[in-house]
Amino acid sequence: MALTLAFLGLGVMGYPMAGHLARAGHRVTVYNRTLATADRWAVEHKGHARRTPAEAARDADIVFACVGNDDHLRQVTLGPGGTFDVMKKGAIFVDHTTASAAIARELYAEAARRGLHFLDAPVSGGQAGAEKGVLTVMVGGDGAAFERARPAIDTYARFVKLLGSAGSGQLAKMVNQICIAGVVQGLAEGLHFAKAAGLDAAAVIETISKGAAGSWQMDNRAATMIDGKFNFGFAVDWMRKDLAIALDEARRNHARLPLTALVDQFYAEVQAMGGGRWDTSSLMARLEKS
Amino acid sequence: MALTLAFLGLGVMGYPMAGHLARAGHRVTVYNRTLATADRWAVEHKGHARRTPAEAARDADIVFACVGNDDHLRQVTLGPGGTFDVMKKGAIFVDHTTASAAIARELYAEAARRGLHFLDAPVSGGQAGAEKGVLTVMVGGDGAAFERARPAIDTYARFVKLLGSAGSGQLAKMVNQICIAGVVQGLAEGLHFAKAAGLDAAAVIETISKGAAGSWQMDNRAATMIDGKFNFGFAVDWMRKDLAIALDEARRNHARLPLTALVDQFYAEVQAMGGGRWDTSSLMARLEKS
Numbered sequence: 001m002a003l004t005l006a007f008l009g010l011g012v013m014g015y016p017m018a019g020h021l022a023r024a025g026h027r028v029t030v031y032n033r034t035l036a037t038a039d040r041w042a043v044e045h046k047g048h049a050r051r052t053p054a055e056a057a058r059d060a061d062i063v064f065a066c067v068g069n070d071d072h073l074r075q076v077t078l079g080p081g082g083t084f085d086v087m088k089k090g091a092i093f094v095d096h097t098t099a100s101a102a103i104a105r106e107l108y109a110e111a112a113r114r115g116l117h118f119l120d121a122p123v124s125g126g127q128a129g130a131e132k133g134v135l136t137v138m139v140g141g142d143g144a145a146f147e148r149a150r151p152a153i154d155t156y157a158r159f160v161k162l163l164g165s166a167g168s169g170q171l172a173k174m175v176n177q178i179c180i181a182g183v184v185q186g187l188a189e190g191l192h193f194a195k196a197a198g199l200d201a202a203a204v205i206e207t208i209s210k211g212a213a214g215s216w217q218m219d220n221r222a223a224t225m226i227d228g229k230f231n232f233g234f235a236v237d238w239m240r241k242d243l244a245i246a247l248d249e250a251r252r253n254h255a256r257l258p259l260t261a262l263v264d265q266f267y268a269e270v271q272a273m274g275g276g277r278w279d280t281s282s283l284m285a286r287l288e289k290s
Numbered sequence: 291m292a293l294t295l296a297f298l299g300l301g302v303m304g305y306p307m308a309g310h311l312a313r314a315g316h317r318v319t320v321y322n323r324t325l326a327t328a329d330r331w332a333v334e335h336k337g338h339a340r341r342t343p344a345e346a347a348r349d350a351d352i353v354f355a356c357v358g359n360d361d362h363l364r365q366v367t368l369g370p371g372g373t374f375d376v377m378k379k380g381a382i383f384v385d386h387t388t389a390s391a392a393i394a395r396e397l398y399a400e401a402a403r404r405g406l407h408f409l410d411a412p413v414s415g416g417q418a419g420a421e422k423g424v425l426t427v428m429v430g431g432d433g434a435a436f437e438r439a440r441p442a443i444d445t446y447a448r449f450v451k452l453l454g455s456a457g458s459g460q461l462a463k464m465v466n467q468i469c470i471a472g473v474v475q476g477l478a479e480g481l482h483f484a485k486a487a488g489l490d491a492a493a494v495i496e497t498i499s500k501g502a503a504g505s506w507q508m509d510n511r512a513a514t515m516i517d518g519k520f521n522f523g524f525a526v527d528w529m530r531k532d533l534a535i536a537l538d539e540a541r542r543n544h545a546r547l548p549l550t551a552l553v554d555q556f557y558a559e560v561q562a563m564g565g566g567r568w569d570t571s572s573l574m575a576r577l578e579k580s
Binding site: 124246 | 391414415416419426428448449451453454458461462464465466467468469470471472473474475476477479480481482483484486487488489490491493494496497498500501502503504505506507508510524536539540543544545546547548549550552553556577
């Protein structure tokens with residue numbers, strides 16, 4: 001069934017995600033802070049571009065967002081020209097931003113006060129996953145809203161799961177980033193050790209990657225780490241944003257994250273090296289620095 | 291071609307590995323420090339048990355060892371009743387112990403002085419891998435000896451690779467253990483965070499395990515970590531032995547292993563909790579301790 005949809009935030013993730021919605025036959029209206037990008041998207045996908053979030057969202061059954069952080073998210077929902085005061089009764093706001101669990105709970109409550117629904121739905125899979133439409137989507141919120149939004153989400157996702165009440169999607173994304181921090185630093189130390197010991201690091205990785213040391217990061221990042229290539233992928237600046245949210249949440253829940261806190265500091269050193277836009281695998285560059 | 295083989299060290303790894311050699315039709319003579327285990331193996335596999343490493347190795351084309359550490363390895367090669375002074379000219383000693391690169395190089399040189407060959411060939415895959423005959427074997431030494439030993443090694447291995455000169459197998463195993471240290475601690479923090487935040491940790495793992503946070507450890511250990519089960523698997527005491535070798539080697543090569551050094555200290559805390567025999571995934575127990 002063709003729906004009337006809005007998509008706010010056409011970055012490297014949002015641009016192709018909105019494209020999948022349009023290609024599935026939905027009527028898609030977009031908003032982006034840099035207006036020219038929205039105009040380009042509208043031409044490419046025969047959709048509509050609007051000048052404010054509110055204008056884009058006014059007639060939508062579902063409003064999607066994929067913006068930068070908590071502040072941007074608050075602007076496009078509750079700020080001037082924001083969506084919450086104009087959305088149709090019963091409409092759903094699906095937030096794909098990686099943001100805090102606190103703002104997810106706040107916006108869920110604000111949406112409910114207005115007769116709207118809110119789902120926090122951060123994604124993993126990166127730009128390539130967004131372009132191919134094979135993202136993983138971690139969702140928090142109500143089951144009924146989830147079931148209504150799911151067919152649209154499925155146009156760009158391979159795995160979508162409702163993990164609990166409002167904020168649960170964001171918390172699951174934090175678990176994802178915490179696990180990655182450990183995997184990447186361990187892999188970086190392993191490769192650094194291999195090079196320092198004079199081993200053929202690629203041959204070692206070929207040998208150990210099928211066993212207990214194996215990981216997605218080893219399969220997908222070891223080769224570029226060995227070659228010292230970091231100008232691609234998921235930026236250190238974004239990873240630090242995500243780890244800050246995780247560490248803040250952990251403080252609230254009295255969870256202990258000694259490795260995560262340490263790796264966050266290592267990423268601060270990568271930033272100091274000028275690597276804020278480098279891929280998260282650039283922890284390797286920090287170890288190799290003389 | 292049926293070979294005359296010796297196997298020294300019938301622990302949880304060596305016992306089934308020697309069994310695969312016997313089942314492949316080779317004549318296998320075994321030695322074990324606890325003699326009763328050797329006798330039991332000999333009855334079970336219609337092989338022979340001997341009272342010293344030298345007696346077991348005297349007629350062997352290839353002598354295999356899977357013992358505890360550098361000291362045990364030195365005893366069965368150069369000590370009283372050791373193998374090196376009685377082995378046939380041109381015979382090969384294949385060491386499956388996880389030991390230092392230094393002793394691998396020393397024994398390679400001692401073997402060469404006697405007209406013997408030495409391969410350092412530590413394994414990964416654990417007890418289950420040994421029993422099923424699907425180990426990964428990381429080898430250092432000479433190509434000609436490697437090619438001669440390989441068909442026998444293949445009886446219990448799925449992947450065997452010569453990685454360079456003497457010591458290279460041990461160094462590759464260190465890379466494996468370094469990577470594991472990071473993966474397991476990251477996974478433990480992720481699961482601990484999930485529980486502290488009130489999430490359904492198993493549902494979160496189901497969702498994120500296919501993506502960038504995924505790992506062998508997540509696929510094979512997350513469920514038991516969530517349940518707090520650690521009485522199985524690869525013991526913390528053994529992991530600390532391996533990490534000590536890695537950290538020592540890194541000191542020599544001026545490699546930086548901050549995470550590995552930290553996780554090694556975390557394992558010291560698990561030992562202090564009485565968990566020396568627990569699986570390496572018991573880093574989770576340390577985080578959950580109140």
